[in-house]
Amino acid sequence: MKKKQVPSMVKDQRLITKRRDQIVKAAVQLFNEKGYHKTTTREVAQQSGFSIGTLYEYIGSKEDILYLVCDSVYDMVVDQWAGLMDENLNGLERLKQVIEAYFRVVDALQDEVLVMYQNSKSLSGEARNYVLEKELRMKEMFEKELRNCIDAGYLTMTDEELDLACHNILVSGHMWTFRRWIVQREYTIDRYCELQLRQLFEGFGLNRQAPAEEKKTEIQTP
Amino acid sequence: MKKKQVPSMVKDQRLITKRRDQIVKAAVQLFNEKGYHKTTTREVAQQSGFSIGTLYEYIGSKEDILYLVCDSVYDMVVDQWAGLMDENLNGLERLKQVIEAYFRVVDALQDEVLVMYQNSKSLSGEARNYVLEKELRMKEMFEKELRNCIDAGYLTMTDEELDLACHNILVSGHMWTFRRWIVQREYTIDRYCELQLRQLFEGFGLNRQAPAEEKKTEIQTP
Amino acid sequence: MKKKQVPSMVKDQRLITKRRDQIVKAAVQLFNEKGYHKTTTREVAQQSGFSIGTLYEYIGSKEDILYLVCDSVYDMVVDQWAGLMDENLNGLERLKQVIEAYFRVVDALQDEVLVMYQNSKSLSGEARNYVLEKELRMKEMFEKELRNCIDAGYLTMTDEELDLACHNILVSGHMWTFRRWIVQREYTIDRYCELQLRQLFEGFGLNRQAPAEEKKTEIQTP
């Protein structure tokens, strides 16, 4: 899936980049406050610091703004994520660090992530597919890490379980944004990382207890 | 938080209920297909089987439609959920059953749940709060169940962990709808219940270590 | 070529007809004054006596207004034309009467004809073809009349000449509108009919002179 081309009437690539950064920044703020549909292109232009005419020198349609946001959010996430990584870790420590770094990036970019998360479904066709694919590529990053742990014997999982685990990690991150009205009232990001990591790795803590055997039989789905 | 009053020009309560059921049904379908903002009130009226004028005899504004949907979705979920419950179970068995029943209700009502989930943020003020509160009330249902297990010694959790666990359960259910483009391609609802329950209870399976074989065979659904 | 369907949100056919008549009347006046492109839909609505919203209850796009005008102009022309015809005439008298009646209808409907004539090229696709075909159908009316005269021995013409003669008649009529800035200053419609008919039938009057035969040879193009 190729990156969708957003048309611009302006030739200077530097300027395009600069203006689009302004647009994305303005859009993230406005989309967060009022949502994509209730934000007008004029508001985006104004918040970006230029006129509606200028806005349309850098985009082809309102939807392009949303696409620009989604596209850049993934890049920002991946960039910042990479910056948080300690490459010296291995095994479960490394896995936990990858996940925690991800949570922390989502926290740092929560407005951006939330906008992307809540509005990407409003994209159409090409753009939508491109964004969905970027999402899958993020999932793959966790897959790789998990598989390493499995191959090294730190974890035991079927492929199916691994796949679902990745979904759960991703969603645990998103959750920090889309349920922020409640979870961010209840936890700091530090605490959230700690608790959520434990819950991802150990679940509800069944096996932390002594009489594991008893409980084990109870787990079975009827 | 009181139920928000949706104004109607019509007196007959029976008729109001009947018409609003039609409206909700029509809206769920349309909102799923095109989203709340891209669906027009005319379309809702037509799909409901009456005129735009009649529609406005039973609602005060477009937002009321969304509110009606969200409100009724919670009721439907709770109703169907109750219907799936086997009141004879206890302990962890009961907890698992509550969660699985919840997953299955979400699956049965996935269009409804998805609409509510993706659009409730478009509600404003009073209505929004009411819906958020309903969400919290669902969380409380899991809290109650989990606390029972804790009190009975089946689980060991701090209050903080319990709270997060409830969020995770709820989100695991929602996930079945808002990631359906990928998860419903990968799993049946049966398999999803099984795997997700295991992951909620045991996490990534760190502690499965020693008698791994034993456990794995036991867990599998026949 | 089928009549293009102009979409309407209104169900009452009587009302549609009435409103569209208002629209056509308003549009003819405005298009005459300022041209199609410089006339705004809001102006058409206002001149029609209703709001922009109502205008769009009866058309699908601005182009539909132009199409409505073109379509109705042909019908008006044909109607009024038929009304002017004396069916008792025959031979050249009848032919002359058909042409003169046509000129007089064009005069009576000159605003309408001019609008159609000057703007029909702005129609696109289906609508354009439909209008061109209506034009051809008018040409056929003259073809039929001329052929009758030829068959009855009143005129001698090849098919090629007949065809061109029809174009010339049609254009002589249109001319009364698209050159009205000059011809209507110079002639009354009565005089125009008289002179133009003579010129169509006799040309520059070469043969009005005595030694007609001589001159005929001179006329031929080398």
Next chain:
Amino acid sequence: MKKKQVPSMVKDQRLITKRRDQIVKAAVQLFNEKGYHKTTTREVAQQSGFSIGTLYEYIGSKEDILYLVCDSVYDMVVDQWAGLMDENLNGLERLKQVIEAYFRVVDALQDEVLVMYQNSKSLSGEARNYVLEKELRMKEMFEKELRNCIDAGYLTMTDEELDLACHNILVSGHMWTFRRWIVQREYTIDRYCELQLRQLFEGFGLNRQAPAEEKKTEIQTP
């Protein structure tokens, strides 16, 4: 009527002439393809080979482009027309040659003529009058020729008839462009010249038949 002054920021007259020629050439092509109103100034600039800023160094407004086109079309027509003339002919032969040459110039410059013909009504005020006057000056060329023939006894016409005859000649030429969708499918320019000349000089050919006198009386409009 004076030539309208088109403002330019540039001093060098040679450059002005050169750039305006580029503009006219580009505009003729674009106006033919999409019409004056649907062509943007940017497109004209691009097609001319320079930037929008440069375009506005040589014109004052979009309408000036149209004026430039109309103005130059007349000049081109007159130039090429003069080039086709055999000055040795006299009498009716000369008249026919003048008309045929005119037809052939219109054919050679049909894009230009059509653009001028279909869009000159979009000019305003001064420019419009100037163009209309140029049109009248062309008419005068035919008047002069016809009057020579009349004075020399080759034709017999009243002033009124002469005037209308000139309109008819002019329009016969324009017709080759504005009805080209049909007439150029039916005739070559050679054939068109031949047939149209015959029809202009002899009309429908009433008098080609024996009893010319009889018919003449019939022609008269009552």
Next chain:
DNA sequence: AATGAATGAGCGTTCATTCAT
């Protein structure tokens, strides 16, 4: 209680024109 024609504020978008470089 039901209808649907009417309304008009407001949206996304275009494009002729300007002016600093």
Next chain:
DNA sequence: TATGAATGAACGCTCATTCAT
């Protein structure tokens, strides 16, 4: 002279809402 980024008035069109019937 040439450039092209910036501007914003103005356009075509939509749609939630009202109200006379």
